[in-house]
Amino acid sequence: MTDIFSLLSRLKRPALLIRAARCGVDQYNRNVHLLRLLAVATLPRSGPALIQLMEIEQDLDLQRRTDRCSYSCARHVEVLIAIMGEARLLRASTPDLTAV
Template identity: 40%
Template sequence: MCKISAELDQMRRPRLLVEAAANGTSLYRRRRDLRRMLRVAIPASPKAALEKLLPIEAALEDRRLSVDKNYSYPRHVDILVALMAEAHAFRRAAT
């Protein structure tokens, strides 16, 4: 198992965040959404996207847990939507 798959498998987030993100995956458009979320060129592969998204999500999770006033639920849901969609594409490509 690769490092990215292990990180994804170990993630535990509140059900409400996960459900909101899961509902948003049907609206996810890689080209449009990754550009907005990452604010850089769109990564060439789902693996490259995950490598950029995972640290962003981890930082958001740290902010959520520390009750940081700069934490944004909508941003966290957006990043989780992208993570779920890219993880699905990554795992589909690996099989």
């Protein structure tokens, strides 16, 4: 679990993307948003979901940096919201990490 939080702490993205995601994280509903973003039948636990979301986000960031026509800023923000939401859930469900 700590490795996931280490990866998240090293994630550097433009301030505007992060601010937009922070505005939406309080409305994050994993039953709705995570199902749609991961396109799965059953929801994975927060740890595995975070890994999948980070892979999706890395691809979106690459698209943003290379100026690809397929880049969607809205999707990027949605994925960042889900990452923040899942990180909150994971931190809250892991007693050792609630003090971090």
